Amino acid sequence: MKLTGFELRVIEMPLVSPFRTSFGVQTVREALLVRAVSDEAEGWGEGVAMNDPLYSSEYVEASVDVITRFLLPALAQVKDLNASGVAPALAKFKGHRMSKAAVELAILDAELRAAGVPLSRELGAVRDRVDCGVSVGIMDSIPELLDAVGGYLDEGYVRIKLKIEPGWDIDPVRAVRERFGDDVLLQVDANTAYHRGDARHLAKLDPFDLLLIEQPLDEEDLLGHAQLAKAITTPVCLDESIVSARAAADAIALGACSIVNIKPGRVGGYLEARRIHDVCVANDIPVWCGGMLETGIGRAANVALAALPGFTLPGDTSGSGRYYSRDITDPFVVENGTLRVPTGPGIGVTPDPDALEAVTVRTEWITF
Numbered sequence: 001m002k003l004t005g006f007e008l009r010v011i012e013m014p015l016v017s018p019f020r021t022s023f024g025v026q027t028v029r030e031a032l033l034v035r036a037v038s039d040e041a042e043g044w045g046e047g048v049a050m051n052d053p054l055y056s057s058e059y060v061e062a063s064v065d066v067i068t069r070f071l072l073p074a075l076a077q078v079k080d081l082n083a084s085g086v087a088p089a090l091a092k093f094k095g096h097r098m099s100k101a102a103v104e105l106a107i108l109d110a111e112l113r114a115a116g117v118p119l120s121r122e123l124g125a126v127r128d129r130v131d132c133g134v135s136v137g138i139m140d141s142i143p144e145l146l147d148a149v150g151g152y153l154d155e156g157y158v159r160i161k162l163k164i165e166p167g168w169d170i171d172p173v174r175a176v177r178e179r180f181g182d183d184v185l186l187q188v189d190a191n192t193a194y195h196r197g198d199a200r201h202l203a204k205l206d207p208f209d210l211l212l213i214e215q216p217l218d219e220e221d222l223l224g225h226a227q228l229a230k231a232i233t234t235p236v237c238l239d240e241s242i243v244s245a246r247a248a249a250d251a252i253a254l255g256a257c258s259i260v261n262i263k264p265g266r267v268g269g270y271l272e273a274r275r276i277h278d279v280c281v282a283n284d285i286p287v288w289c290g291g292m293l294e295t296g297i298g299r300a301a302n303v304a305l306a307a308l309p310g311f312t313l314p315g316d317t318s319g320s321g322r323y324y325s326r327d328i329t330d331p332f333v334v335e336n337g338t339l340r341v342p343t344g345p346g347i348g349v350t351p352d353p354d355a356l357e358a359v360t361v362r363t364e365w366i367t368f
């Protein structure tokens with residue numbers, strides 16, 4: 001396969017409702033799509049950087065810049081480039097994992113489409129459907145939260161995740177437990193909003209039998225997470241801290257987490273995501289697939305990853321309708337609490353040209 005060029009496309013997708021986390025409120029998802037064009041097939045990748053550097057240091061405009069100025073020129077120097085050669089060729093550039101992941105997925109998708117192989121099979125998937133959880137943002141009031149959670153349970157979601165922050169933690173969890181009972185699979189995500197001194201406060205979540213608490217402390221505070229894990233009974237799960245398979249191995253060895261949220265964008269791509277899966281499986285650490293408000297492109301690839309054997313907890317792999325009234329691909333629809341793993345070659349979905357055009361802010365073509 002000979003790559004001939006890349007299209008970078010910045011899109012803006014309006015969300016069906018504002019999504020509030022401890023980082024702030026989001027009403028539109030700005031994202032970068034990468035289309036890799038070769039002499040045999042074209043492939044799509046989706047960047048998960050947000051428009052502000054809040055979840056991580058990356059953001060959309062920086063992604064466009066680093067891909068254009070550094071990543072693609074470096075890849076253009078590689079003879080017989082294929083997807084597994086992308087990460088080694090880009091390793092000399094520090095960080096920028098979300099940008100690297102978007103480029104790698106586009107090339108991987110093109111390669112798999114040319115070979116007629118589905119991404120799920122390439123990664124080692126063992127299921128044809130995956131369980132769907134949903135991430136519920138911070139609300140203005142408890143009644144509003146209960147309405148939202150009730151709606152998602154009615155839609156069939158099998159696991160509820162509540163975003164929390166200081167001032168919105170114990171009471172919302174108690175309210176959801178009281179209204180919907182102890183059988184609902186329930187977990188919380190703090191997106192780094194707490195500090196080491198909050199251990200006693202976070203221990204107040206222990207009686208609610210949560211599946212996990214996700215990333216309570218700063219992303220660089222592995223030791224703090226290890227200490228917290230000893231001080232509370234709710235299992236600690238890491239998200240932002242796990243940027244590579246090595247980071248996962250370190251966190252596990254330190255006792256900083258007993259569950260890992262895998263997000264391919266955060267770790268530099270689906271191939272590194274699979275390595276993290278393998279490290280976790282070898283250590284008996286359950287994993288689940290996180291989400292970054294992906295369009296159908298990233299969602300398709302996430303669902304393929306979530307079908308691997310170590311993904312034993314429901315992910316944030318929600319239906320498209322959770323975020324978008326009109327997705328750029330055929331929408332992913334929740335049926336019996338599950339999403340179907342795409343079976344077509346590559347990621348198995350292709351954007352609809354009209355839907356894509358409607359959300360495009362600008363495109364840039366880079367001849368390879």
Ligand SMILES: [Mg+2]
Nearest residue numbers: 189214215239
């Ligand atoms: Mg998270």
